Structures are given as structure tokens and as C-alpha cells.
Amino acid sequence: MLSVSVRDSENAWFKIEEVGPQKVAVCLYGEWDIAKGLPVWRDVEQALSSFQNIKHVCFEVDNLSMWDSSLPTFIIKCENYCEASKIHFDDTHLPSGLRNLLELSRAIPEAEIEQDEKHKHFLYRLGETCLNFFHHSVEILTFLGLSFVSVGRFFAGRAQFRKKDFFLILQQCGADALPIVTLISFLVGFTLAFVGAVQLQAFGADVYVANLVGLGMVREMGAMMAAIIMCGRSGAAFASQIGSMKVSEEIDALETLGISPIDFLVLPRMIALFFMMPLLCLYADFVGIFGGITVGIGMLDLTYTQYIKQTQAAIDLADFSTGVIKSTVFGALVVVTGCLRGMQCGRSSAAVGVAATSAVVSGITAIVVADSLFTLIFNALGI
Amino acid sequence: MKSARPEIEVKNLEMAYGSYVVMRDLSFSINQGDVFVIMGGSGCGKSTLLKHLIGLLVPSKGEIYLKGEDFVAAEPEEKTAMLRQFGVLYQGGALWSSMTLAENVALPLEEYTSLSHSEIQEMVSFKLSLVGLAGFEDFYPAQISGGMRKRAGLARAMALDPEILFFDEPSAGLDPVSSRRLDDLILQLRESLGATIVVVTHELPSIFAIGTNAIFLDPETKTKIAEGAPKDLLEHCEDPKVHRFLTRSSN
Numbered sequence: 001m002l003s004v005s006v007r008d009s010e011n012a013w014f015k016i017e018e019v020g021p022q023k024v025a026v027c028l029y030g031e032w033d034i035a036k037g038l039p040v041w042r043d044v045e046q047a048l049s050s051f052q053n054i055k056h057v058c059f060e061v062d063n064l065s066m067w068d069s070s071l072p073t074f075i076i077k078c079e080n081y082c083e084a085s086k087i088h089f090d091d092t093h094l095p096s097g098l099r100n101l102l103e104l105s106r107a108i109p110e111a112e113i114e115q116d117e118k119h120k121h122f123l124y125r126l127g128e129t130c131l132n133f134f135h136h137s138v139e140i141l142t143f144l145g146l147s148f149v150s151v152g153r154f155f156a157g158r159a160q161f162r163k164k165d166f167f168l169i170l171q172q173c174g175a176d177a178l179p180i181v182t183l184i185s186f187l188v189g190f191t192l193a194f195v196g197a198v199q200l201q202a203f204g205a206d207v208y209v210a211n212l213v214g215l216g217m218v219r220e221m222g223a224m225m226a227a228i229i230m231c232g233r234s235g236a237a238f239a240s241q242i243g244s245m246k247v248s249e250e251i252d253a254l255e256t257l258g259i260s261p262i263d264f265l266v267l268p269r270m271i272a273l274f275f276m277m278p279l280l281c282l283y284a285d286f287v288g289i290f291g292g293i294t295v296g297i298g299m300l301d302l303t304y305t306q307y308i309k310q311t312q313a314a315i316d317l318a319d320f321s322t323g324v325i326k327s328t329v330f331g332a333l334v335v336v337t338g339c340l341r342g343m344q345c346g347r348s349s350a351a352v353g354v355a356a357t358s359a360v361v362s363g364i365t366a367i368v369v370a371d372s373l374f375t376l377i378f379n380a381l382g383i
Numbered sequence: 384m385k386s387a388r389p390e391i392e393v394k395n396l397e398m399a400y401g402s403y404v405v406m407r408d409l410s411f412s413i414n415q416g417d418v419f420v421i422m423g424g425s426g427c428g429k430s431t432l433l434k435h436l437i438g439l440l441v442p443s444k445g446e447i448y449l450k451g452e453d454f455v456a457a458e459p460e461e462k463t464a465m466l467r468q469f470g471v472l473y474q475g476g477a478l479w480s481s482m483t484l485a486e487n488v489a490l491p492l493e494e495y496t497s498l499s500h501s502e503i504q505e506m507v508s509f510k511l512s513l514v515g516l517a518g519f520e521d522f523y524p525a526q527i528s529g530g531m532r533k534r535a536g537l538a539r540a541m542a543l544d545p546e547i548l549f550f551d552e553p554s555a556g557l558d559p560v561s562s563r564r565l566d567d568l569i570l571q572l573r574e575s576l577g578a579t580i581v582v583v584t585h586e587l588p589s590i591f592a593i594g595t596n597a598i599f600l601d602p603e604t605k606t607k608i609a610e611g612a613p614k615d616l617l618e619h620c621e622d623p624k625v626h627r628f629l630t631r632s633s634n
Contacts, residue, residue, distance in 0.1 A: 076509060
């Protein structure tokens with residue numbers, strides 16, 4: 001009688017023996033433990049194919065000392081092999097627990113689910129991308145539209161949100177952001193002054209550092225830096241908070257209560273940043289100028305009065321206004337991108353991370369684009 | 384075959400959140416092959432006890448022994464090895480939402496076994512077919528129903544063929560038929576794999592259908608007030624609270 005033994009693993013192995021005409025028995029040995037290694041299936045196939053004209057496969061388990069789910073998966077593979085090769089599969093000698101498990105796994109047939117085609121035609125993908133773009137544009141416009149309506153409701157005194165939430169957001173966007181705004185603005189003013197000083201000293205125009213820093217901060221960097229900080233800080237926080245509310249069905253709960261999530265979540269954030277962004281921008285302007293003063297006094301031997309007089313002469317109300325107007329618009333962009341990404345969030349924890357990242361990236365992009373547009377517009381208007 | 388040594392032995396356990404004591408003087412043992420039910424009214428500390436048994440919370444007093452080894456005082460590495468003998472089904476399934484069902488079940492196998500990718504896929508398909516989810520490998524948890532999530536959670540809990548399976552409210556949120564099917568599944572798994580099962584539940588049909596041993600926790604006295612097979616408790620327990628609970632009567 002022919003017999004083939006396969007021992008890939010120290011613990012679990014098997015032997016295939018011819019036990020009758022066209023009949024083989026798969027004798028199982030050892031401990032079938034997933035943690036200790038299993039026989040390689042290719043060897044099983046090879047061993048089975050070395051027998052000619054098998055019509056019947058059965059099992060012998062007398063020497064099987066222990067098994068876990070590695071054995072049922074092995075048996076399932078044997079069964080599939082037999083089915084494909086039209087061999088009668090006999091599992092009567094298997095342990096009853098194992099047979100119960102196999103029965104349980106077959107109790108509910110595999111669900112037939114239509115899978116999306118993996119390799120789609122180029123035209124199909126192009127169409128899909130265009131449709132997605134259209135769909136996303138509609139989504140953004142709908143969100144903007146709903147936000148406007150919500151602002152309208154606010155002025156009509158019909159918006160539904162909790163004042164407590166509003167004041168908390170106001171504090172988070174305002175007072176809580178001061179330390180980081182102070183640090184960044186001071187360093188930006190300091191760096192502007194330093195770079196300017198090196199160049200201007202060569203022409204004996206030291207005092208014009210005050211003009212450079214003053215105009216730079218007030219017209220451009222104050223609003224820009226405050227907006228970027230708020231985008232990274234508050235925009236990401238809005239997106240992740242609203243996103244996780246979406247994941248845990250809290251937004252659905254608001255909607256079913258008849259409360260507009262835009263009113264309840266977006267509106268307080270919008271109003272908070274509407275008030276806070278110009279204030280933060282002005283604060284950043286002054287701290288930046290103070291950064292310039294430290295360089296002016298420390299490096300260029302200018303006096304405090306000299307520096308302040310020069311700054312006052314350099315900037316006027318129009319310059320301040322450009323910065324403040326910009327910062328208000330930047331604030332709106334931070335709220336819109338943050339809240340929009342939060343509302344678009346999928347229903348998994350990873351989607352919350354994606355929403356936060358995308359809020360910051362699209363927020364900063366929107367801020368820089370808007371800034372360029374403002375520069376062009378202000379230039380055209382001669383402000 | 385039952386071994387003389389209990390799988391889990393709890394001695395004088397006291398559970399507390401800060402200075403607030405949830406339960407004290409808890410002592411009981413869970414034997415191999417038991418379906419051990421932790422029962423009691425809502426908010427009595429059943430899930431807290433389960434979290435102590437699986438090492439998520441540290442007892443304020445007392446000891447927990449796993450196969451004779453001190454689980455509470457074990458070094459982190461020993462504890463990790465001990466934890467590998469556990470499979471836990473959390474109330475809502477607790478599937479990782481950014482992974483497909485197949486990836487959820489595959490993760491423990493990838494981390495703790497040296498099986499090849501194809502072997503892991505076969506194992507995953509088998510586990511999912513055991514819980515009736517064959518064909519749903521590529522679905523994300525958000526795409527399936529609550530009952531299916533629970534069953535997928537069970538498939539993940541069974542991934543490493545644990546010796547002890549913990550179930551936190553397995554029937555909660557399931558319809559009676561699905562709940563019954565889950566009970567049958569638990570019994571089948573115990574029979575086929577020889578696992579010990581610890582269940583936290585207050586669903587009476589489940590308690591009587593699957594429980595071989597049980598303890599009853601009482602929030603007023605802050606300790607267990609009854610212990611034994613649920614059917615015996617129903618027939619013989621004198622304590623009115625236990626009787627009320629098991630007969631669903633209001634007085």
C-alpha cells in the first residue's frame with residue numbers, strides 16, 4: 001500500500017495512506033495549533049495527486065492530540081479539493097466537535113455580494129471623477145447656502161443654539177489662542193525686522209525698519225499669521241469635533257429633534273470667529289511691531305520714541321483696515337472649511353483624522369488664495 | 384474534561400472608582416468549560432467586574448488568579464501572555480472602524496502567529512463563516528447592521544482560539560431570534576472548542592439557556608448575594624432580590 005508522509009511542521013503533520021481500492025485516508029498527527037506552524041497546503045495537494053484515480057478520501061484522527069481552528073480550515077481546503085476533483089469526501093471519522101464547527105460554518109451560505117469592478121475603463125473613471133467633482137461642488141454650495149440661511153435666522157432671532165456653547169467657543173478661539181498668537185507674531189515681527197535691518201543698514205536707512213515691520217505686519221502678516229494659527233488650531237478642532245459627532249450619530253440625533261446642525265454647530269463657531277479674528281489680527285499686529293522694536297532698539301540703536309514715531313508715520317487707518325477686513329474673511333474661511341469637512345466626515349475613526357487634516361490643508365489654501373485676491377483688489381483700488 | 388484547578392479565581396475583590404466603592408468582598412471561581420454568568424440589575428457593576436477580569440481596570444483590593452497565576456500582580460509581559468488566552472466581545476462589537484471585517488479578524492492573527500497571508504485569509508473566512516458572515520469580508524463596520532457588528536466582534540474575539548471568552552451583554556440590541564442564535568453559537572463554540580465562557584447579561588432567556596454557573600451582584604449591599612447554576616437559583620434561592628430578578632416580578 002502506498003503512503004506519503006508530509007511533515008513541514010514539528011507539531012502538526014499528516015500521512016496519506018491507501019486504505020482500499022481508490023480510497024485514501026488522511027491520518028492526522030500531533031498538535032494542530034495556529035501558534036506553532038501548520039503543514040503547507042501545496043504539499044498536501046502534491047501528496048494527494050501522487051495517488052492515481054482516488055475516488056474516496058477519509059480521515060483518521062487516532063493520533064491527533066490537540067486541535068484548534070487550524071484544523072477546520074485544513075479540512076475545508078481538503079473538502080474543496082475533493083469537490084473540484086470529484087472525489088467523495090468522508091468526514092465521519094473527524095471529532096464530533098470539529099464536525100459541529102464545520103456544520104456551523106456552513107449553516108449560513110456565503111452572501112453573494114456584487115463587487116465593484118476593480119479595473120475600470122478610463123472613460124468610466126473620467127466620468128466618475130467629473131460626477132464626484134459636481135457632487136462635491138453641490139455639497140459645498142449647499143453648505144454655504146445653509147450657512148447663509150442660518151445667519152439670516154440668527155439675525156431674525158430664530159437660530160437654535162446654546163449660548164453656553166457659543167461663549168465656550170469664543171473663549172477657545174480667543175483667549176485660549178493668545179499665547180500661541182503672541183509667540184508666533186512676535187517672532188514674525190522680529191524676523192521681518194532682522195532681515196530688513198541687515199539690508200537697510202547698508203544704506204544707512206536703519207530707521208525704515210519700522211516702516212517695513214509696521215506695514216508688513218499690519219497689512220499682511222498679522223492677519224495671515226493669526227488666520228493660519230486659527231486654521232491649525234480651531235479649524236482642525238471644528239472638523240474633528242463635528243466629525244466625531246457624525247461618527248457617533250450625534251448629528252442624526254440633532255436632526256431628528258428638528259434642530260439644524262448648521263444652526264447648532266456651525267453658527268456659534270462662525271459668530272465666535274467673526275468677533276475674534278479681527279481682535280486677534282490687531283493683537284498680532286501690535287505684538288509683531290513690538291518684535292520689530294526689540295530688534296530696532298537692540299540692534300540698530302534706535303530709540304523707542306524714534307521707532308514708534310516712524311511706525312506711526314508709516315501706517316494709517318487704511319492699512320489697519322485692510323488687515324482687519326482680510327482677517328474677517330480669513331476667519332469665515334477657517335470656519336467654513338473646518339465645519340464643512342466635519343460635516344462631510346465618513347463614519348469611521350480614520351475619517352475623523354482625514355477630516356481634520358483636510359480642514360487644515362483646504363483652510364490654509366483658501367487663506368493664501370484669498371490673500372492674493374485681496375492684494376490684487378487693494379492694489380487696483382489704490383488702498 | 385474538567386480540571387480541578389479553576390480557570391479564574393477571584394478572592395476578596397474590591398472594585399472602586401477613586402474613593403467610591405462599586406463592589407467589595409467578591410470571591411468566586413470559574414471552572415474550565417463553564418458558561419459563567421455575571422448578573423444583576425442595571426448599574427450594579429457587572430461590566431466593571433468584567434473589566435477587572437480582563438485587566439482593563441485594576442482592583443483596589445483583592446486578587447484575581449488565572450490558572451493559579453496572579454493576574455493582578457503579573458509583570459506587563461506576563462500579563463500580555465495571559466491576555467492572549469482571552470477573547471473579548473464588547474457591547475457594541477468595538478470593531479476598528481477604519482478596517483474591513485477581514486482586517487479586523489486578521490489583525491490578532493498577523494500580530495501573534497507566523498501564519499502566511501493566505502493562511503490568515505482562510506482562517507478569517509472560516510471565523511466569519513462560523514458567525515454567519517461569510518462573504519462580508521470586505522465590508523466596513525459602518526456598512527453592516529448592529530447585530531452583524533456584534534457577530535463580527537465575536538469572530539475577532541475567537542481569532543486566536545482563546546481559552547476564555549468574555550461577552551459583555553451579548554444579547555443587548557439584538558432581536559429575540561438573533562439573540563437565540565447567538566446563544567446557540569456560544570454553546571456550540573464551548574462544546575467544539577472547549578472554551579470557558581464568561582457572560583455579563585441581564586437577559587433572562589439567555590441566562591437560563593446558556594448559564595451553567597452564575598453570581599448575582601447587588602448594588603445595595605455592594606457584593607454578590609447569590610451564586611450557583613441559574614436554574615438552581617430560580618428554584619432554591621431564598622433571597623427575594625434574586626427571586627424577583629429571575630422571575631421578572633415587580634414585588
